[in-house]
Amino acid sequence: MINPAYLSNWKVIQRTLKKEGSVSLHQFLLPDAYKRIQHSLPKLKREEHLLSHRYASAPIQLPELASFLSCHPLFTIFSFTWKDYTILHDNLKETKGTDIILDLTNNWPEEACGQIIYKGKEDIIIPAKGNTMTLVNTAGKIRYIKYVNHHGKGKQRVFLLGRMAAP
Amino acid sequence: MNHWIRENNPSERELHTVFTQAKPFPHLILPDFFDEQKILSVLRSLLKEKWYPKQADLFSFKQTNDLVSSQQKALQDFRSFLCSPDFLQFMKEITGCTLRKIDLAGTLYEPGDYLLCHDDQLDKRKIAFFVYLSTPEEGGELALFSSRNGIPIEIGKHIKPAFNTFAFFEVSPLSFHQVEEVLKGQRIAISGWFS
Numbered sequence: 011m012i013n014p015a016y017l018s019n020w021k022v023i024q025r026t027l028k029k030e031g032s033v034s035l036h037q038f039l040l041p042d043a044y045k046r047i048q049h050s051l052p053k054l055k056r057e058e059h060l061l062s063h064r065y066a067s068a069p070i071q072l073p074e075l076a077s078f079l080s081c082h083p084l085f086t087i088f089s090f091t092w093k094d095y096t097i098l099h100d101n102l103k104e105t106k107g108t109d110i111i112l113d114l115t116n117n118w119p120e121e122a123c124g125q126i127i128y129k130g131k132e133d134i135i136i137p138a139k140g141n142t143m144t145l146v147n148t149a150g151k152i153r154y155i156k157y158v159n160h161h162g163k164g165k166q167r168v169f170l171l172g173r174m175a176a177p
Numbered sequence: 178m179n180h181w182i183r184e185n186n187p188s189e190r191e192l193h194t195v196f197t198q199a200k201p202f203p204h205l206i207l208p209d210f211f212d213e214q215k216i217l218s219v220l221r222s223l224l225k226e227k228w229y230p231k232q233a234d235l236f237s238f239k240q241t242n243d244l245v246s247s248q249q250k251a252l253q254d255f256r257s258f259l260c261s262p263d264f265l266q267f268m269k270e271i272t273g274c275t276l277r278k279i280d281l282a283g284t285l286y287e288p289g290d291y292l293l294c295h296d297d298q299l300d301k302r303k304i305a306f307f308v309y310l311s312t313p314e315e316g317g318e319l320a321l322f323s324s325r326n327g328i329p330i331e332i333g334k335h336i337k338p339a340f341n342t343f344a345f346f347e348v349s350p351l352s353f354h355q356v357e358e359v360l361k362g363q364r365i366a367i368s369g370w371f372s
Contacts, residue, residue: 060294060322060329060353093358096294097234121289127234134196154234159289 083172122162201333204346281369314362329353
């Protein structure tokens with residue numbers, strides 16, 4: 011399921027994550043596995059709270075990733091389309107750990123925005139790129155999703171987000 | 178005062194009634210408000226100011242520095258007029274608020290730019306205002322939200338930006354508003370707060 015190049019380099023990935031604060035693994039899944047996940051997504055529920063967020067989401071289990079990550083993170087699938095966003099707000103607090111993002115968006119127009127942004131001492135900006143897994147050390151950072159503008163009209167920015175708690 | 182404002186406005190007493198009774202919260206829209214030649218001069222000068230991109234979770238647009246630091250006479254004169262005793266008295270008669278200080282800057286929204294829902298409450302802001310200097314072809318409306326239990330629920334009013342319109346609203350815990358994404362054209366305005 012997972013690109014063998016990554017399976018044999020987990021320790022290098024962990025070292026990079028520790029040093030750089032984030033690491034992106036392109037072509038993370040083998041093509042068949044990537045298509046299988048894309049076509050087996052659950053029905054998403056739309057949520058809108060004007061002062062904090064607007065998107066569709068649903069919980070999802072991915073036991074196939076557990077052995078690679080050496081843990082069983084809970085994943086949520088998110089879909090952002092035109093006018094969707096999340097906003098940082100007073101009740102939002104940083105939590106130490108690692109975010110795991112598996113991007114399922116193909117051919118997303120960059121000008122539509124919708125990036126995942128980690129705000130901290132140095133911001134980390136994660137653009138949409140299909141079949142990419144990104145690990146982000148969340149200590150000292152808070153996350154938001156940039157408003158999707160009209161260039162994203164008719165398209166969906168879809169990704170899975172899971173979390174590994176700090177040891 | 179008469180040099181800057183056209184003379185066809187209703188009386189302050191009438192405007193006060195419109196302002197206080199406006200829904201979803203007190204606001205007023207005054208089309209063709211300023212002398213056209215003067216406001217065109219303000220626009221021309223504003224476009225010569227330096228514009229800075231502003232990007233955050235809540236917004237995307239370009240902005241000038243506060244116009245208090247502008248070296249251009251037309252902008253200095255306009256700012257002086259807006260915080261002149263006569264104009265502050267005019268605003269007091271409409272809003273009922275005693276106003277002493279003004280912060281203002283130019284804002285430029287291009288296609289894809291927006292400002293999401295918020296209430297503007299900060300420091301001692303009493304009145305938020307907009308002097309629209311362009312009419313975008315599509316988008317850029319100011320949306321005012323109705324609220325329930327202190328939470329914005331739905332858009333109660335759209336204010337379409339149009340050249341030479343002066344609009345303002347009372348800042349309060351319920352003054353939830355947003356600038357809709359500009360889809361076509363440019364939305365140029367001078368906006369700020371009286372406190």
